[in-house]
Amino acid sequence: MNDLTTNFRQQLKEAMADHANSYLRIGSLLSAFKKSEGWKEGYKTFADWVTAETEFSRAWAYNSIAIAERFGTKALGVQPSRLQALLPVEIENEEDQSQLLESAKTLNGGAFNDLVRERKGQIPSDECQHLTSKSVCAICGHNL
Numbered sequence: 001m002n003d004l005t006t007n008f009r010q011q012l013k014e015a016m017a018d019h020a021n022s023y024l025r026i027g028s029l030l031s032a033f034k035k036s037e038g039w040k041e042g043y044k045t046f047a048d049w050v051t052a053e054t055e056f057s058r059a060w061a062y063n064s065i066a067i068a069e070r071f072g073t074k075a076l077g078v079q080p081s082r083l084q085a086l087l088p089v090e091i092e093n094e095e096d097q098s099q100l101l102e103s104a105k106t107l108n109g110g111a112f113n114d115l116v117r118e119r120k121g122q123i124p125s126d127e128c129q130h131l132t133s134k135s136v137c138a139i140c141g142h143n144l
Contacts, residue, residue, distance in 0.1 A: 016079065023080040027068030030061055063087070071101065078104045082112060089119045 030050070033039065039049035050061040067075065067083045074097065075083055082104040091097045103115055114124035117140065125142035135144050 017077045020079050020083075021076050023064055023083075024068050024071075024073070024075055026056075027064030027066075028072075030056075031065045031068055034065065071097070074098065075101055075104075085113075085116045089116060 034046045039046050039053075043049040043052065047058045047061075050056055050058055054061065056064075063084055064080075066087055067080070070087065071078075071083060078101055086100060086104060089100065091100065100115075100119075104112060107115065110125070114126060117124050123140055125137070125140045136142070137144060
């Protein structure tokens with residue numbers, strides 16, 4: 001691997017971490033503002049404030065709040081899409097949460113998706129018998 005490739009990979013890794021950490025910071029800020037009820041000055045609901053005063057959709061804002069409240073700074077460096085995938089997953093304790101967050105950082109996309117499917121009580125794609133429907137398994141969504 002040449003220096004240019006190594007430099008690019010390092011810069012990309014840093015930019016991705018910055019993105020993930022900004023997402024958590026925004027979620028924390030929105031959560032605090034929502035709890036402070038400062039949005040009540042001129043708006044009926046927090047959702048009304050979000051859509052009028054920010055560039056975020058209501059769903060994006062509530063997802064970022066849920067992620068920040070559930071994972072906090074333990075999720076630093078984890079990509080937002082992976083944190084969002086972990087929201088419906090039942091977490092047993094802090095050690096379990098730490099292991100899930102580490103898996104979210106280190107596993108490749110397919111392995112991470114299978115982990116989430118398994119934790120949600122679904123069949124991981126590598127164990128599925130793949131009932132076909134237009135080249136996609138009707139059970140797990142795996143492309144065939």
